[in-house]
Amino acid sequence: MSSMREIKNRITATSKTSQITKAMNMVSASKLRKAEKQYRAFIPTKNRIKAVLEDILATYIDVTHPLLEPRETKKTGYILVTSDRGLAGPYNNNLLKTFKTFLHENHASNDEFIVGTIGYKAFSFCKRNKIPMINTESVNSRDDVEFIDFQLMSRSFIKYYLEHKVDKIVIYYNHYVNTLTQKVDTYTLLPISTLTKKKDNQVAEFLFEPSPQEVINHLLPIYLENTLYGIILDAKTSEHAARMTAMKNASDNAEEVITKLNLYYNRARQNAITKELTDIIGGANAVN
């Protein structure tokens, strides 16, 4: 058995760790509430743009755009949405593992795909596994994510798609089901298949400045980025939930370890006392 001092040291160390994990749990809980609110607030905005696009597509049949037409897939683009930092339980690992198995099963060579990453974890994963990347620098997944953070990447993906360098874009992310469950999910960003032809019943007809085609040309990339933004918010919510659960577990485990160590400590103390007592009694007996 280890000495009393060693056990004491371990108890102090574990309780300090549990203090940190408790604090992180609380921080994540408040961030989760905020992220969830932001995600919910964003949905109407997204739907509004979608409604405009659907209205145009329903009213003007001759309006088309390459982003809307599916074609034979030769090269696929993937976007991985992860977090910047670890300590979020299985959050990043689940996603990266799923993605890796998928790559092994579906692609024979590295020329068949290209990856865009959001979050440092995905960036270093791709670097480690020598996966071709579209972005040379990691795209930050900050808590206060803004369009400008990932715009460089999303615009170059759209450009690649229009130049026929990629034929399909799939996003991998963690979907937020509830605080305890986050599920790895995929979403096909391009070609766009979510738009149905539906008339907006607010007014009989809109004027378009300068023309419906021009509006579609500018609005489609915006719509795509909004979708991506929505997914990032969803993933962000999952991240905080995952971190919260992981930190809760860590705190609980720390408590358990401390109880166990306390038991050992008391036993060691008892041992030491007994030993001293036998020494004293032995000494006294010898004198008499």
Add this chain to the structure above:
Amino acid sequence: MKIIIVTPEGELYNEEVTSVVVSSANNGEYGILPGHLPIISTIDTGYVKMTFEKLTYYVVIVNGLVQQVHDIITVIAQDAYIGESKEAAFENLFAIRKARIEANRQRNVELAMAENELKKQIKQTGAGNL
């Protein structure tokens, strides 16, 4: 006539106005007065000039949609900044964007350093090998 400017962070502006001028780099400039037909247009980089009696404000818009239905103008933008003059608003926008990109770059460096440090520590302490 009412104008509502929405960004992902929430409502930026929600006020009564007398006239609005929408100007963008991609398709020029047009004005909206009360009673205009329902109209939709987009802005890649541009501004919305709002006039209420004698007051004038400029809001710089990045990648936005302008929609006017029944005298309610809705502007949905990815980024919007308000200013008293066009130049001030644009300057504000560029300064904020530049600072943001710089901050992101700095963060990447910090994250890379943290990762290296972690790797070193794991190697030194032999963590994970019980």
